[in-house]
Amino acid sequence: MTRPALLWWGVGAILAAIALGSSLTAAGPxxxxxxxxxxNAVMVSIRSEFLVGLADVFNHVGGGWIATYLIPLLIVAALLLVKRWQAAVFVAVTLLVSVGAVQLLKSLFGRARPVDMLVASDFGSFPSGHTANAATLAMLAVLLFPRLWVVLIAVFWTLAMALSRTALSVHWLxxxxxxxxxxxGVTLIVGSIMVAWAQSSPPLSETEVPR
Structure with a gap:
């Protein structure tokens, strides 16, 4: 995907999220x-001990210190070990911007969560932070490792996280x-900036190496 395509698809996704949030809260939060x-009624009707237990695993893995610190640090460390430092910067910046964008929109829309949620959560239902984080990691994986099996795992992970949030009634669909x-959207926008950075950076052989 070209840099302009990354940028415009990313901007389009963010604008779509803002439009969705605005329409959902137009009648009140x-x-x-x-x-x-x-x-939500369907999710409540099919709840089982297994489904709730599995969703709770996703709740812990997709949020808190695991998603905020452990997983990003492991990914960045792995990329640095294989000397893909630009990719490491891409991952770190994207995850930070994603978290910031989610919190900004939560504050902007202030949507109320379902009243029958099974786990405690922070303020603001829209957008889902767990799902945004899953989608960010999924899109990062697809852009950095464009393989069919990566795409399939990325789609599964994002949809599974989304389903787990509604299974716990902590978010609306x-x-x-x-x-x-x-x-x-955040990943695509940051990705377009990283492509521009990579194109403007001269190859290592053309840089002056201090002696």
């Missing part, structure tokens, strides 16, 4: 739409869609 209440848009 405590007024969920029919598709959200319907999906549309919150997870917003999270996907934010995570993918």
């Amino acid at each position: 405590d007024a969920p739409i029919a598709i959200d209440t319907g999906w 549309t919150d997870t869609i917003g999270g996907m848009l934010v995570g993918a």
